[in-house]
Amino acid sequence: MKPIIASTLALLFLVAPLIARQPADQPTLPNWVAARLAQLSPDRPMEYFELGEEVSYELPGPLGRSTAQSLFVLAYLLDDRLGPHACLALADVTTSAEERQWLLAMAQSMGSSQADSRTRLDRSIADEDLRNRLADAIRVLRAEDGRLLREVLSTEPAAQFITHLKQSDPVLSSALAQASAAAQSANGCPRCRNRRIVSGSGARAGRSICPRCIGNPGLALSERDMLDSLRVEAQLRDAEPATWSATLVLTKDRPLRDIRADDLARTYSVDQSRTIWSAELGWHAPKSD
């Protein structure tokens, strides 16, 4: 018997730390957030919304964002009059430009008058002139000349725009960042400076086509990179091809998001029946309390 007990205890000692150990990288909610969450009640929907605003402001990271999103959606599900506000609040915290547009449209469909102003605000952050200049710069960069892009990105408006893009359109932000990196060392064809011809000496005296770029200076892009670069330029210019085939190439046939109120819960994985929060169970149904 004793050996059995001993081995069992040893096993427990070995396993217990494993059970007790928390993953070092698993974030947890601050105590004040947990405490406020635990006090929420379905008969006071507004408190969900208010807590969501506080959390989104105080905790800008992924955990705070997801918690705030759940709170905004629950507030709407508990009181549909909060729908427009919830959508606007969700638009403020999302990191996807496409999702932001969708949420603003959702807010408008629910009767919000602020959706248009939010869109105008988005547009005002990068005025049309800046966007066109960036587009030109991207185009010129393809010809291996990054000077224009460096110049444009060095301006304050561009810096603000890039900062805004990090929140609102990470994809575009990433593309511009890559372009910026490529532009650092792109000063045109080092041989002909994008003039396409060079003057030779000796046996090749006289003008001749640039032996390096063969008269076509440019970055050596793959087909995919080329198309992506063209897409970035098209996005900055709000290009709109006239044929369906070209449009599908430009958009990659991305689906159009429907505006359906019941999609909010589905998008943010919120269960309408789980409106009570506890540290042990997380979001659960009230009767389980």
Place this chain on the structure above:
Amino acid sequence: MSQPHESPLRRFLPDADPATGPFGVLGVAPDQCEPEAVLAALKRALDRIARHPEARTPDAEEVRLALHVAAAQLMDAETRAAMIAMWSAPSAQQPTTATSQSPQAASPRPKPTLEAFRLACFEMIAHSGGWNARSRLRVMALADVFGINPDELHLVFQSPPPAAPAPPVRLATRAPVVAQASAPQTDKPKRISFTTIALVVLNIVAAVGLVRVIWPSPHESSRTTKSPQAREIQPRPVSESAGTIAPITTVPRESREILAVLRQLRDGGAASRDAAASDVLLAIDANLADTWTDLPGRDAILITQTFDEAVDRMDASANPALEQLLQQWSNHASPTNAARFRQRAWAIAAAARLAQSNHALTNSKERAQSILRAAGAEPSDEGATDPRASLESAMRSAGVDLTSAMINHEIEPADYEPIWRQWCADAARIARWDPPNYEWILLTYEDLAHLEAGRSTATILDSARTLTLDAVDWRDRPALLRLLHWLSDDEALPAPALATATIAILRQRTDLAAPGELIATDSTVGPNRKALRERWNRALNIGLDEPRQRDRDEWIGLAQRTLEQPESPNSTSQWLTMTVHAARVNTIAHRLWQQDSTSAQSLFRETPWQPEFVKPALEVSPVVLTRPSDEQLAEWSQRFLIAGNDANERVTLLQELRRREQLRSQTDADVLADAAYYDTSIQVRQSAQQVVRVFASDLRVLYALLESLPRTGRTDAESEMIEGVTDRRLPPPRHPDWHDRAASALLNRAFELYARQLSTAPDQAASELSRLYTMQLSDSDSSAVSDEQGAAPDVIAPTEMSLLMAAIPPYAPAERLERDLRREATIVVRSDELLAHDDLQSARRRLATNEIERFAVAQLSCYELMSMIVKGERSSQVARVSALESQTADARRNAATLTEQIARTEAAMIRLWSIRLGLEDRL
């Protein structure tokens, strides 16, 4: 000696025994002949005759007569008692009938039989309005019924009365005078002339007055078509000197009597011209004017016919009383007499028949026409002489005039309402004459539907319309066909009246399924009315006509095949092909909905759409656009660049380049673009610009133009060059937006060229979708769509590329169709739902950033609007439509691409159409 023949009584009622008087005729025992039993026996006997194969023969009519005579005898208490006393005596119970006698025996009929016959004769003569041609014939027929040989007729009035007092002829006031003058006396055992009989009987009738008995009269035609037996026993002709018919001085009230008098007036010669007789006719006319609607159908028609004949006789004999009659009609038909609709209808109908009569004199016809004109009722050609048709038409006219008088405040609404109820009751009764006919009531309803009432009378008019519909038996097939006629044509009945009609019908027809789907609204017009007709067709199981059924069968087959396409297309082209196929099915459904079988058939016959593979003339990979070209391939550029400032040389080289089929390298394109923009020589620039146009379809040239685009525009030629290769309009060269607009134009064209290399299937699909959606628009809308500008506001002249573009971008007809459906939805969808949908659509349009998305948004809206419409039209299918909505939303949400979303929505539209067309169970 005449052979006894089978008595008609025995033929129809084998167990009848006329030897026992009325008891044997009816089959009741003397001790069981209370009135209720007598009536029950009478009904049983009449029912038996009705079931007999010869039920419609004159013999049958005479047997019925005998039955009624017997019943009449037993219904009267005094007569019944006498009968019981008579036939309860032993001598009366010897069963002796005509048929039981040996053919050789010619012994006289037993006394009971003769006595019964005699008494029956008295009753019959009295009921025939006295001794006249009819009663003469009836005596003979009655004799046949009782099995009395014509040779024995004299015995009827010769033999002494039985020991028991003869039963009195049933009457209200007179003493049994009959017993005193019942039989003419003669010592001669020979045939007594009918003259003698007539004299005796006439005294009886004159003494006792008229007797009130009513029984159905046989048709005149059956009377004129005599049975063989009747023809064999034709009465002897009566001499003219014997025509001492009693003067007609009293006004008959019962239809039998009325008919008798009218016949007399028609047939009676000199007597019919008596002033008294004329007064009787006028009185009959006045009486009928108030009571004709109470008459049974057959009586009414027969009386009307005979009345007309009597009038014709008056007319032919130039009887001055005719003018009095016409004046009476004129008074009755006067519009000021609107409240007395019976009188008006009677008079109008009579005048109409006279006006169209082939027998009437011209003056009389003109007089009748003037009466009609004054009454505001012009005679119609069809059926004007037919008694029933004329009465129905006149009732219709009188009813509309009555209602108009109410609307015009010529009749007080409080007075109008009970009158209209009476009109409806009369109309219902008339319509149920054999055969039933409700057509004229429905025509009256149509007339009422077009009347316009003021505020104070609108409610009363609505109520009157409803009451009119309640007079119709809505199980009558012709009436239902009339309803279907209303449902087929917006002009046949205004929508509000149609709504009233459907509600009234459904109140009566509680057997119809899904009544909520059968109610019209005030806005049921156009396709919605036709759709409602389809639902009524199904509810009434009247069925579609054959061609439309074939169309539907063909459509459902095509729909099934289309939806059975491979579940998971794996390319954009495949999704778009699926969309086009589904759009064709939906377009056909739309044409069927519009009852346009011709264009539906045209679409059925089209070959299923498939994109054509178009090999591009030149394929350029994007990778070459920025990579160094092969040096050898760039030899032209080498020579051009080396030519330096020699403009002539450069122009020559450009001309050489122009003659090539294609450029050999990106470098050539770059050099060309540089020359077109920046060459110092105008000649070189112009020459280069021309070469650029030649190679406008080369992606490398487009890219080169984009790459080398100057910061600002400088010349019109430069701007025109870019416009030419991009098919887009640019602002003036010095405009501050020129550069950005030019860059966008070149960028767009670059994408277009590149995409064309990959596949033109999406563009072909767009063209086909544009065509199919345009077919679903009204003619005016499709013209408007054609007038709308093309793909983008700046796209201009057609080039090779623009040929790829849909002449009309699909979003344009889709948005038009959305507007059509939005208008249509207002009929059946609540306004708050539609407003919410409008807000949703407005929000969706924010998300649409290109033409395809714009089409997708419009398409989705069309689908949702049609869902709402179908739910409104097919309330029994709400759950099915809601389930379809949910499935479609899930499918769209889970779709990986926009083209899949479009395809799923178009496929869902097929299912919606199947519900709308009532074919949901077949899909």
